[in-house]
Amino acid sequence: MIRTIIAKELRSLFASPLAWVVLAFLQVILALIFLTRLNFFIINQAQLARIPNAEGLTETAVLPMFGISSILLMMAVPLLTMRLIAEERRNKTMTMLLSAPVSMTQIVLGKFLATTIFLALVGGLITLMALSLLMGGRLDYGLLAANLIGLLLLAGSFAAIGLYMSCLTTHPVVAAIGALAVFLVLWLMNIATIDQSSPIHLFSLLKHFEGFVNGTIAVTNLIYFVLLTAVFLILSIRRLDADRLGA
């Protein structure tokens, strides 16, 4: 049943030009960065070889793509998630899902997974570009995997937050702005303090994402993203149930 909803969501996503535009836009930017960094690496290869523990090919050409794509996702995800519930409400199509023998959890999970699968495509594109380097070099697979996992977890929590924002309103634009606001707060939270031991760091998205960028998969970081995603998914289910109960 969840598969039906995922398929439906992906179809409506790809039926609109938005999905294609977002994918194309991300690909152009990421490819530009990739090529520039690769060029830089090739020019400086001789010097880098002489420095002990210098940055390798993966660090120089691949990692910047992950770093940038995390910021690009922050801007792209609200556009993709804003319609999930808000537009169904607006077009009164939500009734069809609510009248069908489908639970609220299945509806929410279906929509969440569809968005995450779409965002995973971005991760897939980056990985493909990285793998193209194998034609003339070697990659640090561990580092690549850690970054990919980090990006997927980040995309998942963005999708969950965006979905929840879409549950709150019937106006897609309001949902998009709301989601962007939450992302920015979570992202930039750590700027609010200069104290390294401040509890604010525990909530900062950036702090937890940095772990993956450095190539370490720390359990605390894993738990942070899983929890963040779960909390907003549960909130979404509760929010939609509350609609039915009519506060």
Next chain:
Amino acid sequence: MTTTASSESTVSARALSRSYGSNHAVREVSLELKRGEVLGLLGPNGAGKTTTMQMLTGNLAPSGGEVDICGIDLIERPIQAKSRIGYLPEVPPLYRELKVDEYLRLAGRLHKIKTEALAQAVLRARNRCGLSDMGGRLIGSLSKGYQQRVGIAQAIIHEPDVIILDEPTVGLDPNQIREIRTLIKDLGRDHSLILSTHILPEVEAVCDRVQILHRGEVVFNDTIAGLKQFRGGQTLQLGLRNPPSPEDIGRVAGGAVVDAINANLFRVHPRGGGDPTDELVRASVERGWGLFQLQPAQTSLEEVFVQLTHREEEEEEKVSK
């Protein structure tokens, strides 16, 4: 309707209530429906028809009361109960970016039709709703009438026991209305059907039973024959050149309720289904009222309401005495 229709109850709602804050949208509404029966929910806008239907389909949780669909409690086992309902809301829930066939396949899958049976089900629903040639058309490009049909097709694709249609003929042209009514009658043969409308003749054309809602309460619950009989206590339109006060007319007509339409035209609602025509003519001749018109008024829904609400007031009076 048919002899094969058992007396098996498909929908049973008891004392459904729904309030928004202090506003009671629906109060203590009870419904009972058997297989092969068509029930009309009649009422003016804002009477609580849509709210009732939303509660019957699990779109809205009732503040009080119970709903059983084919013996399954809708509130405790929503998934099982919902699989037996087909629902067309007031605004058809159409995905405009999908083609008719894609959309119906989605509806079928959401209602757990097996992949092998899906193509067959889509074809059947499409043919039944007169959409045979429309399978490849984009829903957004269809006319209102065809969109309405897609909405109905979506509600019947999984052969539900109970079909609930919220104002299925709104916004259609007369030809389309006739076709949809034929379809509804056809569906009513082997499904239970509830439809809401604010058009009285529509109920008489397709329904077996009728419940009239007014301000969230059931004010009338009977068969169509009962409704016709009730309307038989016919409202008269009376035209007088030298009219007395409405109260005087009412007294002559055996205690009827009289509304003045204008200075010379009156509407007489006889009490208890009597026919005061003779009395009115006699009184008019004797007292020189100058009768120029006396005819049975077309009973519109509003008048049924006037009659119903007056009847209630009378009953309240009796109780208070």
